Amino acid sequence: MVTLAEVAQHAGVSASTVSYVLSGKRSISTTTRLRVEESIKELGYHPNAGARALASSRSNIIALMVPLRTDMYVPVMMEIAIAVATTARTHGYDVLLLTGEEGPDAVRRVTGSGLADAMILMDVELDDERLPLLRGGGTLGRAGSRPGDDQPSVLIGLPADTTGLTCVDLDFRATGALCVEHLALLGHRDIAVIGEAPAVYERHTGFAERTLDGLRSRARELGIRLLHRPCEGGYAAMAATLARVLDERPGTTGFVVQNESAVEPLLALLRQQGRAVPEDVSVVAICPEQVAVQASVRLTSVAIPAQEMGRSAVEQLMAKLDGRDLDDVVLIAPELTVRASTGPAPAGTPA
Numbered sequence: 001m002v003t004l005a006e007v008a009q010h011a012g013v014s015a016s017t018v019s020y021v022l023s024g025k026r027s028i029s030t031t032t033r034l035r036v037e038e039s040i041k042e043l044g045y046h047p048n049a050g051a052r053a054l055a056s057s058r059s060n061i062i063a064l065m066v067p068l069r070t071d072m073y074v075p076v077m078m079e080i081a082i083a084v085a086t087t088a089r090t091h092g093y094d095v096l097l098l099t100g101e102e103g104p105d106a107v108r109r110v111t112g113s114g115l116a117d118a119m120i121l122m123d124v125e126l127d128d129e130r131l132p133l134l135r136g137g138g139t140l141g142r143a144g145s146r147p148g149d150d151q152p153s154v155l156i157g158l159p160a161d162t163t164g165l166t167c168v169d170l171d172f173r174a175t176g177a178l179c180v181e182h183l184a185l186l187g188h189r190d191i192a193v194i195g196e197a198p199a200v201y202e203r204h205t206g207f208a209e210r211t212l213d214g215l216r217s218r219a220r221e222l223g224i225r226l227l228h229r230p231c232e233g234g235y236a237a238m239a240a241t242l243a244r245v246l247d248e249r250p251g252t253t254g255f256v257v258q259n260e261s262a263v264e265p266l267l268a269l270l271r272q273q274g275r276a277v278p279e280d281v282s283v284v285a286i287c288p289e290q291v292a293v294q295a296s297v298r299l300t301s302v303a304i305p306a307q308e309m310g311r312s313a314v315e316q317l318m319a320k321l322d323g324r325d326l327d328d329v330v331l332i333a334p335e336l337t338v339r340a341s342t343g344p345a346p347a348g349t350p351a
Contacts, residue, residue, distance in 0.1 A: 002043045002044060002045040003045075004018050004019065004045070006043065006045075007036065007039050007040055007043055007045045010039040010042070010043060011032075011035045011036045011038075011039040012035070013032060013035070013036060017032065017036065018036055018040075021033050021036040021037065059114065059115060059116060059117055060092055060093050060094065060117065061093065061094050061095070061096050061115060061116045061117060062084070062088050062093050062094070062095050062096070062116060062117065062118050062119070062120060062314070062317065063095075063096045063098060063110045063115065063116035063118070063119045063120070064081060064084055064085075064095050064096065064097050064098065064119075064120045064122070065098045065106060065107075065119065065120070065121045065122060065123075065130075066078075066080075066081050066097060066098065066099055066122050066123070067099065067100065067101045067122070067123045068099045069101070069123070069199075071196065071197035071199045071200055071232075072123065072200070073260045073261065075260075075288065076260075076288055076304055076306050077122065077123075079288070079306035079307065079310075080122065080156060080306045080307075080309055080310040081095075081097065081122075081310070082310070083306060083307040083308075083309070083310025083311050083314075084120060084310040084311075084313060084314055087310060087311045087314040087315070088314050091314070091318050093117075093314075096110065096115060096116055098110065103129055103130055104129055104130050104132075104133055107119065107130055107133050107134075108133070117321065118152045118153060118154075118317050118320070118321060119134075119152075119153040119154075120153070120154050120155075120156060120313050120314070120317060121134075121153065121154075121155050121156070121157070122155075122156045122157060123157065123205065124155050124156070124157025124158065124159055124167075124205075124206045125159065125203050125204050125205055125206060126159055126160040126204040126205075126206055126209055127159065127160060127204060128159050131159055131161075131165065134153045134155075134164075134165060135163065135164035135165060152166070152317060152320035152321060153165075153166070153317075154166045154167070154168060154313045154316045154317045154320070155167045155168070155169075156168050156169060156309055156310070156313050157169050157206045157207060158172075158206045158207075158210065158329070158331075159206060160206075162328060162329050165328070166316050166320065166326065166327075166328055166329075167328070167329045167330070168309055168312045168313045168316060168330045168332075169206070169207070169309065169330075169331060169332070170207070170304060170305055170309065170331070170332045170334060171331040171332060171333055171334055172206075172207045172208075172210040172211040172214065172334075173210045173211070173213055173214035173217075174214060174331075174333065174334050175211055175214060175286055175302050175334040176210070176211040176212065176213065176214025176215035176216075176217075176218065176256075176286075177214040177215070177217065177218035178214075178302060178334050178336050179215065179256045179284045179286065179302065179336070180214075180215055180218040180219050180222065180224060180226070180256070181218060181222070182284060182300070182336055182338075182342065183224075183254040183256070183282060183284060183342065184222045184224055186254075186282060186342060186343065186344050186345055187344055187345035187349055188224075188253045188254035188282060188345045188349070189223075189224060189225060189251075189253075189345070189349060190224075190225045190227075190249050190251045190252045190253060190254065191219065191224055191225070191226050191227070191252070191253075191254040191255070191256060192226075192227045192228075192229065192245045192249060192252045192254070192255050192256075193212070193215055193226065193227065193228040193229070193255075193256045193257075193258070194229060194231050194238070194241060194245075194255060194256070194257045194258070194259055194262050194266060195208065195212065195228055195229065195230045195231060195258055195259060196208050196230060196231075196258060196259050197230060197231065197232045197233065197259070198230040198232070200230070201230055208258065211258055211286065212228060215228070215256065216228075225249070227245060227248060227249050227252070229241050229244060229245055231259055231262050233259050233260075233261030233262045233265075234261060234262075234265060235265040235268070235269075237262075237265075238262045238265035238266055238269060239265070239269055241262075242266065242269050242270075251349075252281075253280070253281055253282065253345050253346060253349055254281070254282045254283075254284070254345070255281065255282070255283045255284070256283075256284050256285075256286070257283060257284070257285045257286070257287070258285075258286040258287075260287050260288070260291050263285055263287065263291060263295055263299070264295060264296060266283065267283070267295060267296050267297055268296070270283075277297050277340075277341050278297075278340065278341055278342050278343035279343065279346065280346055282300075282341060282342040282343055282345075283297070283299060283300070283341040283342065284299070284300050284301065284302075284336075284341070284342060285299045285300070285301040285302075285341075286301065286302050286304070287299070287301055287303070287304065288303060288304050288306065289301070289303045289337075292337070292339065293339075295341075297340055297341045298339040298340045298341065299339055299340075299341045300336065300337065300338050300339045300340075300341050300342040301336070301337055301339070302334045302335065302336050302337075303335065303337065305332050308332060309332065312330055312332070316330065
């Protein structure tokens with residue numbers, strides 16, 4: 001393993017000069033810095049992480065909390081996590097992945113041990129019990145810490161109260177409104193929403209609640225009848241949910257689906273019942289682009305911008321670490337892509 005002293009000898013400078021180039025703690029002439037960097041590259045030198053942390057008081061690690069639950073669509077969570085990890089590496093940071101459901105205990109455990117310089121939290125609930133540890137600049141429960149201590153955090157998600165927090169998310173409220181508007185413009189007056197599993201709403205998960213709020217608010221404004229039914233996903237659960245929807249609202253001609261595992265079962269059940277898509281029934285999905293384009297009917301959809309959310313969260317975190325001003329809440333505007341699953345309401349639909 002190449003040592004710092006060997007880099008110094010190769011570059012013809014002192015070991016302290018190499019250290020200053022690595023840490024940036026002192027101004028070094030451009031010529032000297034470039035010579036040291038060339039030696040580092042040529043020799044393949046990698047600073048010892050422990051020594052670097054002691055010297056800089058930083059670990060160059062971001063903790064990413066991704067609770068993996070059976071009622072969540074894991075591929076989206078992992079796509080966000082990969083975007084976080086790859087973006088973090090461009091800034092010289094590695095990512096510590098936390099997949100358990102420990103809540104505040106995990107926050108205290110990681111930050112109390114000094115393993116991470118900062119945190120990104122996902123699967124945010126409206127009244128998330130982790131939030132009191134995050135407000136005011138990021139104390140994160142470290143012993144002796146006070147509001148404003150330099151250990152920042154960013155949420156990928158939006159709680160009910162964003163005071164003192166930095167958040168990045170798709171604007172799910174606007175997403176719900178956009179789906180209703182699209183179907184209303186096509187003449188659909190009875191719309192059913194096939195939602196996430198019941199447990200997602202019982203936890204008051206932010207993205208699901210905000211989507212539902214946007215759907216309901218815009219439906220009221222447009223005079224649309226809206227019915228929301230959670231669904232576990234899978235064929236059997238979707239069959240029971242669809243039967244319930246059509247029993248309660250037999251005139252339903254539009255569906256909004258926010259549940260990736262329910263998409264294909266819904267399309268299959270509609271075919272079995274002789275309901276053509278989009279001639280008889282229109283379907284809009286809130287899902288990853290891949291799910292929409294690979295469905296048996298190419299779905300009109302609002303895509304989940306997973307990579308953009310992950311990248312933006314890291315950029316916000318880097319700004320906080322560098323002491324730069326940043327937005328408290330970054331909401332990504334939804335974009336609806338029209339495909340083969342939506343069309344005019346069938347003739348005879350009440351105006």
